[in-house]
Amino acid sequence: MLHSSSRTGGNRAWLYLLPAVLVFVIFYYRPLLEDAYLSFFQWNMISPTMKFVGLSNYQQIFASKEFGKILGNTGVLVVLLLIFNFLLPYGFAFVLTQLIGNKKAQALFRSVFFLPSTISLAVASIIFLWMYNPLAGPVSLVLKAFGLESPRWFKESGLVIFALSTIIGWKAFGYNLIVLIAAMVSVPRELIEAAKLENASNWTIFRKVIVPMTSPTALYVFTITIIFGLQYMLVPTNMLTQGGPDQGSSNIVYIVYQYALVFFQTGKSAAFAMLCMAVYVIFLFLKARFLDKRVHYEN
Amino acid sequence: MNWKKTMALALAGVLSLGVLGCGGSTGSKSADKKVKIEYWHVASESFGGATVKQLVDEFNKSHPDIEVTAKYNPDMYKGLTQNLQAAMASGKNPDVVQMGYSYLNYANDNLKYTDLNDLAKQDDKDKNFLKNNFLPNVLALAQTEDGKQIGLPYSVSVPVLYINPDLFKQAGLDPDNPPKTWDEVKKAAETIKAKTGNAGFFMQEYADNWAQQALIESNGGAMLKKENGKVRAAFDSPEAAQAYQLLADMVKDGSGLHATNEEGFQAYLSGKVGMVCTTIGKRANFEKSANFKVVAAPFPVFQGKPRKVPAGGNFLMCFSKDPAKQKAAWEFIKYLESNDALTKWSTGTGYLPPRKGMDKEGAFKKVIDSNKNIQAALSTMPNLVKWASFPGQNGLKAEQLLIDVRDVILSGKEPAAQALQETAAKVNELL
Numbered sequence: 001m002l003h004s005s006s007r008t009g010g011n012r013a014w015l016y017l018l019p020a021v022l023v024f025v026i027f028y029y030r031p032l033l034e035d036a037y038l039s040f041f042q043w044n045m046i047s048p049t050m051k052f053v054g055l056s057n058y059q060q061i062f063a064s065k066e067f068g069k070i071l072g073n074t075g076v077l078v079v080l081l082l083i084f085n086f087l088l089p090y091g092f093a094f095v096l097t098q099l100i101g102n103k104k105a106q107a108l109f110r111s112v113f114f115l116p117s118t119i120s121l122a123v124a125s126i127i128f129l130w131m132y133n134p135l136a137g138p139v140s141l142v143l144k145a146f147g148l149e150s151p152r153w154f155k156e157s158g159l160v161i162f163a164l165s166t167i168i169g170w171k172a173f174g175y176n177l178i179v180l181i182a183a184m185v186s187v188p189r190e191l192i193e194a195a196k197l198e199n200a201s202n203w204t205i206f207r208k209v210i211v212p213m214t215s216p217t218a219l220y221v222f223t224i225t226i227i228f229g230l231q232y233m234l235v236p237t238n239m240l241t242q243g244g245p246d247q248g249s250s251n252i253v254y255i256v257y258q259y260a261l262v263f264f265q266t267g268k269s270a271a272f273a274m275l276c277m278a279v280y281v282i283f284l285f286l287k288a289r290f291l292d293k294r295v296h297y298e299n
Numbered sequence: 300m301n302w303k304k305t306m307a308l309a310l311a312g313v314l315s316l317g318v319l320g321c322g323g324s325t326g327s328k329s330a331d332k333k334v335k336i337e338y339w340h341v342a343s344e345s346f347g348g349a350t351v352k353q354l355v356d357e358f359n360k361s362h363p364d365i366e367v368t369a370k371y372n373p374d375m376y377k378g379l380t381q382n383l384q385a386a387m388a389s390g391k392n393p394d395v396v397q398m399g400y401s402y403l404n405y406a407n408d409n410l411k412y413t414d415l416n417d418l419a420k421q422d423d424k425d426k427n428f429l430k431n432n433f434l435p436n437v438l439a440l441a442q443t444e445d446g447k448q449i450g451l452p453y454s455v456s457v458p459v460l461y462i463n464p465d466l467f468k469q470a471g472l473d474p475d476n477p478p479k480t481w482d483e484v485k486k487a488a489e490t491i492k493a494k495t496g497n498a499g500f501f502m503q504e505y506a507d508n509w510a511q512q513a514l515i516e517s518n519g520g521a522m523l524k525k526e527n528g529k530v531r532a533a534f535d536s537p538e539a540a541q542a543y544q545l546l547a548d549m550v551k552d553g554s555g556l557h558a559t560n561e562e563g564f565q566a567y568l569s570g571k572v573g574m575v576c577t578t579i580g581k582r583a584n585f586e587k588s589a590n591f592k593v594v595a596a597p598f599p600v601f602q603g604k605p606r607k608v609p610a611g612g613n614f615l616m617c618f619s620k621d622p623a624k625q626k627a628a629w630e631f632i633k634y635l636e637s638n639d640a641l642t643k644w645s646t647g648t649g650y651l652p653p654r655k656g657m658d659k660e661g662a663f664k665k666v667i668d669s670n671k672n673i674q675a676a677l678s679t680m681p682n683l684v685k686w687a688s689f690p691g692q693n694g695l696k697a698e699q700l701l702i703d704v705r706d707v708i709l710s711g712k713e714p715a716a717q718a719l720q721e722t723a724a725k726v727n728e729l730l
Contacts, residue, residue, distance in 0.1 A: 044409065044692050045388045134558055135498060135566040154559050155710060240559065242506055245706030261381055263696045 032277070039270035057271040066247060066255075067275075074230070074251040074279070076161050081229040084169025085176050086222055093180035094206055098192070110181065114174035121171055121235040128167045129154075129240055154241055157248030164249055167236045168229055176221050183217035184210060215295040222291070226283060252276045332364045334627040336394035336619065339370050341379050342648065345584055350647030358634050365627045376402055376613065377506060377695075383410065387618075394628040395635075397613040398450055400440060401507060401698070404690040406450075406616065407443045413617040415451055418629040428633060437653045440685060441614035444525075451632060454612035454650035456580040457679050458503075458510045459595045459672075460484070466573040470494040477574075477596035481514075481545060484574065484599050488554035491573035499554040501563040502546060503577035508701040509611050510576055511543070512687055516607040517600055518542040522687035530690055530730055534701075535723035540716035542601070547708050547715055557709040578611055579676035582649035586672070595672035597679045608679050609686040612650055642666065651676060693729035700725055 039057055043050040061067050092113070100106055116124070131137050132153040140150030153163040187210060195205050211218075230253045237243060243250035243258055250258065256276055259269035338355065342348045348371065355369045372379040376399025386392055387410065398406055406412065419428050429438060429451065441450040464474030470491045478484040488499025503510045512522055520539035523530050533539075549555025556563055556572055567575045568589050576598070585593045600606045615632050619625040634640055641652040642662040651673075657663045658677060667673050689697040704722040708715045 045384060047409075129559070129561060130565065133562045133565055135556065135562070135571040136569045137562075152558055152710075154562070155557055155706065157710075242702075244702065245710060246703040246712075248706075261385070262377070263699065264381075264384055264692070265696065 035270045035273050038266060039268075039274050041267045041270075043266050044264045045266055053267065057268045061268065061271055061275070069247055070250050070252055070255055071279075073161060073247075073249065076158075077165055077230070077233065077251055078226055080162060080165040081168060081225050082222070084165060085172045085225040085229060086218075088169075089173055089177040089180055089221070090218065093177055093184050094210060096177075097181055097184040098205070098210070099202065110178065113177050116170050117172070117174040119171070121167070121232060122239060124167050124171050125236040125239045128163070128170075128236070132163055154249075155245050157245055160241060160245065160249040164233065164236050164240065168232045172225070172229065172232065176225065179217060179221055180214065183214040187213045212296045216297055219287075219291060219295050223287065227280070252279055333366055334364060334623050335366045335368065336624050336627050336631065337368050337370060338631065339372055339379060339383065339393045339396040341372055341375050341397055341399075341613070343371065343373070346580070347644065347648035347650075350644055353647075354635065354640055354643060357640075358631060362630065362634075365630060367631055375399065375505070375507075380405070380695075383618075387411070392618040392620075394617060394619040394624055395631055396616050396618065397453060398616045399507075399613050400610055400686040401509070401688050402694075403441065403449065403614075403686075404443060404688040405694040407447065408690055408694070409692060410616075411618070412449060413619055413625055413628075414448075415617060415629075415632070416448055418617065418625055421626070422629060425633065432636070432654055434655055436683065437655075440610050440653075440683070450614035450616040451636065452610075452612075452614045452653040453635065454580070454644070454648065455653050455680075455683075456578045456611040456650050457608040457676050457683070458513050458576055458598050458611070459579050459582075459676050459679075460597070460599055461567070461575045461577065461581075461585060462594050462596065463567065463570060463573055463589075463591055464594055465570065465591045466491055466495055466497060470573070474594065477594065478599055479596075480602050481542075481599050482602060485545065485549060485554075488549055488573065489552070492552075492554040495573075497571050497573060498556040498566070499573045500549055501556040501558070501567060501572050501575045503575070504558070504560045504563065504705065506702055507698065508705070509578075509609055509686060511546075511701075511705060513598055513608050514542045514546070515539040516609070516684060517598070517604060519601075519604055523689075532723035532726040532730070535716075535720045537716070540714075540719055543708050543715035543719065547711060550709050551711050578649075579651065579673070580612065580649045582672050582676075583647065584649070593672065595675045597675050598682075606679060606682040607684045608682050610683050611686060638662070649673075651680065689726075689730070691730060697726045697729050700729075 040052060040054060041050040042053045042057070096106055096109055100109070131139050134140050134150040134152050137150070139153075143150045151159055154160050191209050191213070192205060195209055200208070230251065233251060234254055234257060237249055237251070237254045238257070241249045242262075243254055252272070253276060256269050256273045259265050259272055263269075338351075340351050342351045351369050351371075355367050358367055359365070370393065372382050374381075376397075379396065380399070380402050383393070383396060415429070419426060422428065425431075429448070433452065437452050437455070438448065440452045440455070442448050460477060462474065462477050467474040467477075467487075470487075471494060472487055472490060478487050484500060491497060491499040502514070508522075515522065515534060515538070518538045518541060520536045520542060521533040524533035525531070546555060550557040556566065558566070563572065563575065564577075564581075566572045568585065570591060579595065582593070582595060598606060598608050615635065617625065617628045617632065619628045635644070636654060638654065638657060638661050641654055641657065644650065645652050645663060646666055652663060658667055667677065688694070700722050704718050707713050707718045712718075713721075
């Protein structure tokens, strides 16, 4: 009795899942397979013939200095994004929800911090281009007041990644902050009150109560910071540096775009896309291996 | 209540679209005349966009049987070529496009275009339109190595040296006597830096190598050469390295500026840079935006060597396949290249007109007479050379390598000679 009902239930479950699974297969996995297929060819998108080249696209990529440089850039970028869009909003969310009692001040800060999220990345890029202008921009004027000479932000490898990631930081900070605030507000008051009764310091409350209680949300913000952040980078990179100076600001997402739609070498671009996918898979594996276990799900 | 109204409006909109759609198609069958063609250009609002609109409107008014739609492509010729390639891949090609000179070989090798000579032959009134109205050296700008005419030169620009006379005066230099040689440019830049604290010189850093080519070739170097019938990189010569090193040295001692193109122009327009080397095509925009009187001088030379300035700008190409559209496109091209339309285009952008004799008579002569900056640019027209254009399907990638090496040299990471040699090897591998 029980047995048969669970079986028909299983079939029915598959039936219910089917539309979603179909959409997923058609729009997510089919392009992935096509991309894998394309990565074995040399093709410029308009030529009627696609030339089969086997693994040569991958061989060229692994043999080039470019690939190492791009992986390095992507690593630096991820660290910076985590600082600007994960650690900073985490700290700010704690301060805003637990340490500032004044409701009006809280609301004011929330909207001030959220405002940049509503501005398009293209506009933000142009604003920052002006801010960082080494001769006439506000940043250079501030540095000058301290007797320092402004560096060429978008022309020094290393600095350029920092300059571009501040644009993403400015843009994505507010949204992540709101999400984290929502998580922190929902931490039960009585836990915090109880801790306070036992004279726990703010730091102890943060570490022993807030961090474990908000860990599911934190994990979500952590993940989108990396996955979305890398994709956001396409806009300022394409507008301000085109991957320059000398590939100094290119990353594993931008290089896919550059090979496909700037150089029209779709095979190599597809190969880069597969490698990009591999980078994401490795990241998700590491996340599952080390972080998911520590997350505390209340229910 | 409100959403119901919105829904009703939306529904009405959809219905009327359907009706209009049907009406349109039956209408065109009965009228059977109006040929629709698409014109792709790179003129942004601050760079001649209004003029394109005006020219297209006037053409549509005077040609009731043709309707031209203009489409703007951002990111200059690179952007347009990318869009064009994507459009052709999906079978929806435009009819007339502005193609950058540096994409000449790439376009010839990769894009299926319509031969303008064939269109001219079918035109009973104007069989020799090309020969009659354009000088051979101008027509050559849109010809491939083996002399195939793949388009018709439309906009011509040359690099010039813009100076800020106010900064020149502050530094004790004579603004009426701008530097004529690169040694003088270097000295002037150092003086400006020392006396005013501002940067002395900036050479454009667009996503192309145009101005740097002028520098290299004016010093006796070359970009490309032919060896046993194959095109090879030639910019690893001592002359090229010496010319590039001059720029790098200026950047190193602080008298030169190395920045993104927009940053460099922003800085010049706000009075923070003494000299900028860029296209005469920016003239109208600079004159309007600067808070000082913009003065342009001819591209400087290297002592005792001839000046060589690559022609920048674009030529018109036709991609129509349908004979009726081809005919309409040809009419439109002839109109754009008419004396009257070219004068408007030049006034709106700062480009120089390619047509014969426009500096001798007509409306454009008046424009020249009243603007010394245009005269400075026109005076270098006899020194025009072709913009280096990489052949083959790796052409776009090769172009990028030249942009990359510019950053390597100007940031002082490697001496010019070494960096150029490495890049030449990489480019040769691609060609």
